[in-house]
Amino acid sequence: xxxxxxRRTFLQSAALAAMSAPLAKIAYxxxxxxxxxxxxKGTFADETVCGxxxxxxxxxxxxxxxxxxxxxxxxxxxxxxxxxxxxxxARGNAGIQMLYDPDRLKYPLKNTGERGKPxxxxxxxDEAFAEIGEKLGAAIKKYGAHGLCMFPHGASAKYxxxxxxxxxxxxxxxxxxxFQCRGxxxxxxxxxxxxxxxxxxxxxxAKVIFLLGSHLGENIHVSHIKNYxxxxxxxxxxxxxxxxxxxxxxxxxxxxxxxxxxDTAFLLAMINYLIEKKKYQADFVENHTAGLDELTVGVRxxxxxxxxxxxxxxxxxxxxxxxxxxxxxxxxxxxPGRHVSWYGNDFQRQRALACLTALLGAYYVRGGWCxxxxxxxxxxxxxxxxxxxxxxxxxxxxxxxxxxxxPPGTPTDLIRDTAISGNPYPIKACVIWGQNPIQTIPDQxxxxxxxxxxxxxLCVDIQPTDITMWADILLPQASYLERYDLIKTGVxxxxxxxxxxxxxxxxxxxxxxxxxKDQVFITNAIAKALGHGDKIPAESLEQLVDKSLxxxxxxxxxxxxxxxxxxxxxxxxxxxxxxxxxxxxxxxIADAGFPGVPTxxxxxxxxxxxxxxxxxxxxxxxxxxxxxxAWLHQEMPVNPLWINDETAAKLGLxxxxxxxxxxQDGVKSPTTTIVKATPGIRKDVVYMAHGYGSKxxxxxxxxxxxxxxxxxxxxxxxxxxxxxxxxxxxxVQLIKDGKTLDIPA
Amino acid sequence: xxxxxxxxxxxxxxxxxxxxxxxxxxSGWPMADLQTRFxxxxxxxxxxxxxxxxxxxxxxxxxxxxxxxxxxxxxxLFINSYGGVVAPLYASVYIDGILWGAFSETIRxxxxxxxxxxxxTNEPPxxxxxxxxxxxxxxxxxxxxxxxxxxxxxxxxWFSRFYQRFSAGNPHIFYRVxxxxxxxxxxxEEP
Ligand code: SF4
Numbered sequence: 001x002x003x004x005x006x007r008r009t010f011l012q013s014a015a016l017a018a019m020s021a022p023l024a025k026i027a028y029x030x031x032x033x034x035x036x037x038x039x040x041k042g043t044f045a046d047e048t049v050c051g052x053x054x055x056x057x058x059x060x061x062x063x064x065x066x067x068x069x070x071x072x073x074x075x076x077x078x079x080x081x082x083x084x085x086x087x088x089x090a091r092g093n094a095g096i097q098m099l100y101d102p103d104r105l106k107y108p109l110k111n112t113g114e115r116g117k118p119x120x121x122x123x124x125x126d127e128a129f130a131e132i133g134e135k136l137g138a139a140i141k142k143y144g145a146h147g148l149c150m151f152p153h154g155a156s157a158k159y160x161x162x163x164x165x166x167x168x169x170x171x172x173x174x175x176x177x178x179f180q181c182r183g184x185x186x187x188x189x190x191x192x193x194x195x196x197x198x199x200x201x202x203x204x205x206a207k208v209i210f211l212l213g214s215h216l217g218e219n220i221h222v223s224h225i226k227n228y229x230x231x232x233x234x235x236x237x238x239x240x241x242x243x244x245x246x247x248x249x250x251x252x253x254x255x256x257x258x259x260x261x262x263d264t265a266f267l268l269a270m271i272n273y274l275i276e277k278k279k280y281q282a283d284f285v286e287n288h289t290a291g292l293d294e295l296t297v298g299v300r301x302x303x304x305x306x307x308x309x310x311x312x313x314x315x316x317x318x319x320x321x322x323x324x325x326x327x328x329x330x331x332x333x334x335x336p337g338r339h340v341s342w343y344g345n346d347f348q349r350q351r352a353l354a355c356l357t358a359l360l361g362a363y364y365v366r367g368g369w370c371x372x373x374x375x376x377x378x379x380x381x382x383x384x385x386x387x388x389x390x391x392x393x394x395x396x397x398x399x400x401x402x403x404x405x406x407p408p409g410t411p412t413d414l415i416r417d418t419a420i421s422g423n424p425y426p427i428k429a430c431v432i433w434g435q436n437p438i439q440t441i442p443d444q445x446x447x448x449x450x451x452x453x454x455x456x457x458l459c460v461d462i463q464p465t466d467i468t469m470w471a472d473i474l475l476p477q478a479s480y481l482e483r484y485d486l487i488k489t490g491v492x493x494x495x496x497x498x499x500x501x502x503x504x505x506x507x508x509x510x511x512x513x514x515x516x517k518d519q520v521f522i523t524n525a526i527a528k529a530l531g532h533g534d535k536i537p538a539e540s541l542e543q544l545v546d547k548s549l550x551x552x553x554x555x556x557x558x559x560x561x562x563x564x565x566x567x568x569x570x571x572x573x574x575x576x577x578x579x580x581x582x583x584x585x586x587x588x589i590a591d592a593g594f595p596g597v598p599t600x601x602x603x604x605x606x607x608x609x610x611x612x613x614x615x616x617x618x619x620x621x622x623x624x625x626x627x628x629x630a631w632l633h634q635e636m637p638v639n640p641l642w643i644n645d646e647t648a649a650k651l652g653l654x655x656x657x658x659x660x661x662x663x664q665d666g667v668k669s670p671t672t673t674i675v676k677a678t679p680g681i682r683k684d685v686v687y688m689a690h691g692y693g694s695k696x697x698x699x700x701x702x703x704x705x706x707x708x709x710x711x712x713x714x715x716x717x718x719x720x721x722x723x724x725x726x727x728x729x730x731x732v733q734l735i736k737d738g739k740t741l742d743i744p745a
Numbered sequence: 746x747x748x749x750x751x752x753x754x755x756x757x758x759x760x761x762x763x764x765x766x767x768x769x770x771x772s773g774w775p776m777a778d779l780q781t782r783f784x785x786x787x788x789x790x791x792x793x794x795x796x797x798x799x800x801x802x803x804x805x806x807x808x809x810x811x812x813x814x815x816x817x818x819x820x821x822l823f824i825n826s827y828g829g830v831v832a833p834l835y836a837s838v839y840i841d842g843i844l845w846g847a848f849s850e851t852i853r854x855x856x857x858x859x860x861x862x863x864x865x866t867n868e869p870p871x872x873x874x875x876x877x878x879x880x881x882x883x884x885x886x887x888x889x890x891x892x893x894x895x896x897x898x899x900x901x902x903w904f905s906r907f908y909q910r911f912s913a914g915n916p917h918i919f920y921r922v923x924x925x926x927x928x929x930x931x932x933x934e935e936p
Binding site for chain 1: 765813816825829849854874878930
């Protein structure tokens with residue numbers, strides 16, 4: 001204590017008494033407590049608030065909140081839901097911890113230090129918008145709209161993305177959910193069936209469920225998992241193709257520990273077998289497909305024996321799976337997958353899966369691929385506009401597209417490479433909204449170099465993820481529990497049940513804390529700062545949602561009366577549209593210079609001493625989005641390294657040992673994780689969960705916990721048809737006590 | 746029981762004064778007045794070294810950069826910082842490990858039982874400045890025993906942890922003096 005007077009003496013001192021008037025001048029300037037009616041202890045009644053929609057992951061279960069006073073104390077599934085019902089997963093429960101995480105962003109911040117090593121200063125929203133208007137405005141004026149790029153993610157980024165796309169007019173927008181996740185699935189199916197497949201497989205009513213590298217059971221999406229488990233309960237046979245004995249493999253009837261990267265060869269062999277043996281659904285193929293002849297020729301080389309050698313699987317097992325599928329067709333669920341940007345040969349694999357599903361006639365049938373018929377609401381947003389193709393990086397000089405089957409937006413590397421080289425034009429401003437490109441996009445150094453050369457970087461997020469360290473201005477967004485948003489529509493989770501439809505709009509379960517704001521508030525203010533205030537489509541998020549609901553004859557107030565979910569009669573989904581057609585051979589793909597029938601392209605193999613790094617999910621985390629959630633962290637603080645037990649023994653490693661990594665490019669993991677030695681993984685692969693090892697010390701729980709797999713994915717393979725990233729062609733060695741260990745073949 | 750001098754009229758003013766000094770230093774913040782008062786207080790308590798350090802800080806820089814230094818320091822200490830926020834100003838962070846935890850609700854109930862309610866629902870009720878204001882209100886309305894109970898049962902248990910974390914974070918002289926003053930004014934005094 002530096003104060004050398006007792007407090008009593010201090011308080012009684014004449015000098016202090018003489019200061020009382022000037023002290024009081026300051027002391028009464030502002031107050032936060034107001035007189036209120038006296039309340040006895042324990043009079044807070046618990047209250048239930050409806051209308052929540054979870055976004056701890058993208059599945060968007062409908063939830064309710066239990067409140068005590070102003071504090072949200074518990075989240076539960078909305079018992080009225082015909083989707084997730086009263087159930088939510090562990091992450092959904094931990095939404096409370098997200099809401100009240102002390103590390104979350106609270107006020108607009110300005111970086112007074114350097115990018116990557118920020119020194120933050122709280123600023124007002126007005127100051128933030130003034131600076132954004134000035135800096136973004138200057139970049140757009142100097143370099144054109146295409147001088148700005150955007151990396152958006154999630155429901156809250158849709159409105160701002162439309163603004164930057166349609167109104168500002170930049171084509172340089174890259175969404176991780178497309179280019180590093182499911183985009184290649186969607187474009188491959190679009191090129192086969194004309195419809196993006198989502199995860200619309202009626203597993204609950206299937207006779208066989210077929211999973212290719214899936215994490216079902218390790219990724220919990222409540223109604224999807226209910227669907228899957230119902231199928232297993234009903235006696236569906238489960239086939240799992242995975243180099244790892246995954247949660248699904250543990251429940252399987254047949255597990256094929258396939259050599260990574262060879263899945264397409266495996267699928268083609270089954271296609272060939274079904275065609276040769278005439279075991280396909282002839283009626284369906286006759287009425288709803290085109291190109292069987294070309295397919296027949298195209299896959300002829302893929303005998304069971306050849307695939308067996310290529311995939312390191314017994315030929316009989318491939319045949320067994322093909323027979324199981326054929327015998328139970330058409331009621332078979334071939335799951336299209338979700339995160340499928342694996343090897344850079346993914347478009348062709350997803351095409352093969354779509355074509356195999358067609359041979360089995362498993363579209364629009366019980367137990368097959370079948371989207372429920374969901375109700376429609378109107379999409380209200382910024383007016384659409386066309387871009388000047390001249391600035392579209394995906395268009396070559398000859399006018400053709402570099403990646404003709406790219407998902408919407410611009411392939412990530414076209415943006416990064418252009419920004420770094422300045423060729424064909426400079427990209428000098430960057431808006432990152434709800435995405436963490438450091439931990440989602442391979443080759444972190446490239447992302448950092450892109451950011452370093454920017455004139456201005458704006459980040460909007462709910463928490464200080466790794467990318468936010470690179471912002472000049474960092475804005476705090478209201479989380480899904482604090483804002484209106486997104487209308488979720490769908491049907492009852494089990495298609496065999498009474499046909500019903502639902503409409504639910506997100507409503508806040510808590511007011512936004514501190515100075516957090518929603519995406520409409522933030523985007524509209526940016527629009528005004530950039531001189532586009534006259535084009536604003538809705539003054540508030542609440543108004544935007546209300547306008548969309550009006551198309552379905554609903555309103556937020558009506559939804560509130562209906563406990564957050566409107567339910568109406570549905571339609572029979574098991575009716576195949578007359579014009580539904582699957583292109584087994586796609587001429588457009590062939591014309592663009594790619595194989596028109598599904599084709600296997602071999603992938604690089606691990607160099608001696610290395611194993612392939614494969615990553616995945618865990619039940620208690622949604623990647624880096626939840627890594628700072630103390631409740632979830634408690635459940636699984638690090639991401640153990642799965643390594644074959646015999647390999648581990650040869651390396652002298654045992655369960656619980658601590659290891660780090662170095663990859664084929666010499667990139668070292670700055671952190672370590674623990675070993676899980678198991679017979680349940682092939683010797684040429686190691687595996688860990690994605691989304692650990694954050695570098696941002698602002699995330700006081702997640703920082704340095706486990707290993708960041710994305711850092712080790714320094715080599716990104718690019719899928720030639722779609723421009724999406726393949727991220728599983730990276731190879732690692734282990735580091736133990738400072739020594740690099742060669743992994744035996 | 747050791748007590749602070751309950752009949753002091755100056756005590757609630759000091760609590761409130763500290764609460765105002767804990768506000769984010771924006772352009773409307775009474776910087777010059779705060780500086781003068783702090784210097785005077787430091788003179789009275791004979792904290793000469795701190796007094797000199799504080800006056801060196803205020804003398805060395807222009808008003809604008811003084812304000813910016815304090816803003817950056819406030820953000821680092823209490824809001825968000827690369828390297829980890831030093832010590833958030835909310836009690837439940839130290840008791841429950843979370844913002845707006847059960848302890849925040851206990852504090853809020855405590856306010857309500859004495860006839861006060863926080864008027865900002867966007868801000869958790871257990872902010873250090875709000876608790877100081879509550880202590881002031883109890884004194885001003887002639888309830889020193891209640892103030893004493895609140896200090897012992899609710900305030901000190903978390904504040905002492907806050908104080909430790911804060912002190913370990915290499916705080917700027919301005920905030921060091923402020924937090925030390927709060928500690929001084931709320932610590933049980935030996936008889
Ligand atoms: S699956 Fe879990 S995290 Fe995802 S929306 Fe549902 S409750 Fe939330």
